[in-house]
Amino acid sequence: MQKSSKSLEGNMAVIKEHLKDCGDVIYKEFNVGQEQNIKLTAVMIDGMVSQEVLDGSVFNALMIHAREVPPDPPEMVEKLYELIRYGALPAMELKEVEDIDSAILGILSGDSMLLIDGIEKIIVIGSKKWPARGVSEPATESVIRGPRDGFTEGFRTNTALVRRRIRDPRLKIKQRQIGRRSHTDVGVLYIDDIALPELVEEVERRLDTIDIDAILESGYIEQLIQDSIWSPFPTIRATERPDEVAAELLEGKVAILVDNSPFALVLPTTFNNLFHSPEDHYDRWITASLLRLIRFAGSIMSLTLPALYVAVTTYDPGIIPTKLMISIVASRQGVPFPALVEAFLMEVTLELLREAGLRLPVAIGNTIGIVGGRVLGQAAVEAGIVSPIMVIVVGITAISSFAIPNYYLSVGFRLLRFMLLFLAGMLGLYGVTIGMLLVLCHMAKLKSFGMPYLTPYAASTFSDWKDTIIRVPRYMM
Numbered sequence: 001m002q003k004s005s006k007s008l009e010g011n012m013a014v015i016k017e018h019l020k021d022c023g024d025v026i027y028k029e030f031n032v033g034q035e036q037n038i039k040l041t042a043v044m045i046d047g048m049v050s051q052e053v054l055d056g057s058v059f060n061a062l063m064i065h066a067r068e069v070p071p072d073p074p075e076m077v078e079k080l081y082e083l084i085r086y087g088a089l090p091a092m093e094l095k096e097v098e099d100i101d102s103a104i105l106g107i108l109s110g111d112s113m114l115l116i117d118g119i120e121k122i123i124v125i126g127s128k129k130w131p132a133r134g135v136s137e138p139a140t141e142s143v144i145r146g147p148r149d150g151f152t153e154g155f156r157t158n159t160a161l162v163r164r165r166i167r168d169p170r171l172k173i174k175q176r177q178i179g180r181r182s183h184t185d186v187g188v189l190y191i192d193d194i195a196l197p198e199l200v201e202e203v204e205r206r207l208d209t210i211d212i213d214a215i216l217e218s219g220y221i222e223q224l225i226q227d228s229i230w231s232p233f234p235t236i237r238a239t240e241r242p243d244e245v246a247a248e249l250l251e252g253k254v255a256i257l258v259d260n261s262p263f264a265l266v267l268p269t270t271f272n273n274l275f276h277s278p279e280d281h282y283d284r285w286i287t288a289s290l291l292r293l294i295r296f297a298g299s300i301m302s303l304t305l306p307a308l309y310v311a312v313t314t315y316d317p318g319i320i321p322t323k324l325m326i327s328i329v330a331s332r333q334g335v336p337f338p339a340l341v342e343a344f345l346m347e348v349t350l351e352l353l354r355e356a357g358l359r360l361p362v363a364i365g366n367t368i369g370i371v372g373g374r375v376l377g378q379a380a381v382e383a384g385i386v387s388p389i390m391v392i393v394v395g396i397t398a399i400s401s402f403a404i405p406n407y408y409l410s411v412g413f414r415l416l417r418f419m420l421l422f423l424a425g426m427l428g429l430y431g432v433t434i435g436m437l438l439v440l441c442h443m444a445k446l447k448s449f450g451m452p453y454l455t456p457y458a459a460s461t462f463s464d465w466k467d468t469i470i471r472v473p474r475y476m477m
Contacts, residue, residue: 002100008039008117014100015043025107032062038080044112050129054112057091058125077118084116085123093126105183132157138240138262140407143279150240155185155259161242162189162257166249170194178207178221182214185259186221189245194252202449203254203267218261227447232412235448237269244278268448270455272468274406275299280471289470296469298403303413305397306347307420307432309390310339315428331387340425342386346394347418349376354398 004011012027019025028042040062044054062084085096093111097103103113103122110128135157138150151158159173170192177183186207190200206225215221222236223229239245240262245255248266256265275295280288313332317325335342353376377391397417404410416439423431446453456464466472 001102004098004100004103004115004120004122006118006120008041008115011100011115011122012041015104018100018104028059030059030062032080038077039117041115042112043107043115044127045107045110048110048130049112049127053091053127053129054125058089058112058114058127061089077116081116081119081121084114089125091125091127095124096121097124098122109183135161141239141241141244141278141405143277143282145282146279147241147243149242151242151257151262151264153260153262155187155257158242158257158262158264159187159189162245162249162255165242165246166191171249174204176207178210178212179215180211180213182216184215186215187257189249189255189257191249191252194250195254196252199252199254199268199449203256207256215258216260218256218258218263218265221256221258222265227449231442231446232415233271233443233446233453234274234406234408234412235267235269235446235453237266237273237406238263238408239266240264241278247278247281268451270448270451271443271453272456274409275404276467277405285471285473292469292471295403295405298400299413302397302400302404302410303417304420304432304436305393305400306343306417307424307435308429309393310343310421311424311428311432313339314425328387328389331389334384335387336384337386338425339390340421342390343394343421344418346380346386346390347397347421350394350398351414 002014016027022045024046026042026044026046028044030040030042032038032040042054042058085094097106098121100122103124106124107113110130112125112127114123114125116123132154133152135149135152137148141150149161151161163171163173168191172188172190172192174188176186176188178186188200188203188207203225207221210221210224212220212224218238222238225236227235237248242264245264245266249255253266253268256267258265275292277291277295280292283291312320313328317328320328332339337345377386377395380386381388381391401410401413404413416435420432420435423435425431427434443453444458452458456468466477
């Protein structure tokens, strides 16, 4: 950390050495005072500052008021500094620093620095205005009923969206910078008299242990502080919705906002939380409960349907009705592959179509997903590579996976689907049963910041079930 000096030329030499070959840095030199004998230099980065703030609240004030300082050396410079620091500049945010590194970090964050010849302190002026996307509807968590605003890449915009919903001074936002080179703003949000102090301390402890060059998205933070790196299930919830973050904070949880990321992290997170949609609490309880039942049924089908089909048709055909079995056997006539290979090929094709649809532009992606699935499925059946019943099974599985409200949980189910598929191909229904038991045992061992992942399904009282598979009426909660 290099201290600043009273020499303007010396300070500028150090600053220009630090910012050498940075073509977007602007240096504005000018003189003030009645005799124009006091040198000042403003340093800023083009594209990250508000020109209106600088022109109206800085340069205009300096060009008018600072010219009135009488020539009275050596106190003239000190009086000028006092005038600029406490009287002449109407800018909303002003602070002084005594080291060049802090001043450079300020201008890299969108502020401007003002140096006065003969004054050791550097004035940092809040002038941030970088390009930013406006508040819009979340792309991954759309709802029928509920707010339409979502987080953006602006840190202060995101904190304001949460503060707008919880107008309580006990909502705390502890801010820090993480990343040796990026110095990314990271905020820890919690309600002081609701969140457990030990939970807040644990979150801050894990954040303080992060030592990395740059934090470019909240996914970096999630991966560095999560409990289990080997689990397919997310133990930290990522959401684009400020109303969801506000609701979770009111339940005693902690949220993390990261600059340059539209996703907030909410923790601790349980398996039950990931099945909830924001509109569950905006709809009537009967509607919300019915939709939750559909989601849970869809998730079970998404996880087990291909594996059950392979297990039944390969090892246990006697447990299904005879007419249905005859129909399945007839549809498989001429298929050269066993049911396991047939299901695997179709699942891989489905994943390829899904990935291609995500990476392509929206209009083309939707066309590829619909037309590609239909054409490939029909062509595969006509060519005798797969059976029609397998196309139906894979189609129902795909539709069921879209009923899971959390995208990252659905990705975990897609991974486990392949595990169950191979166990079913090797051991039949015993393999499916063993696989489901392994999944349940893994979830029973899993924790999110000290909270069991299967809360409140395991080791809880009946009163905790008011907002699980069935949501009771609002007045009972």
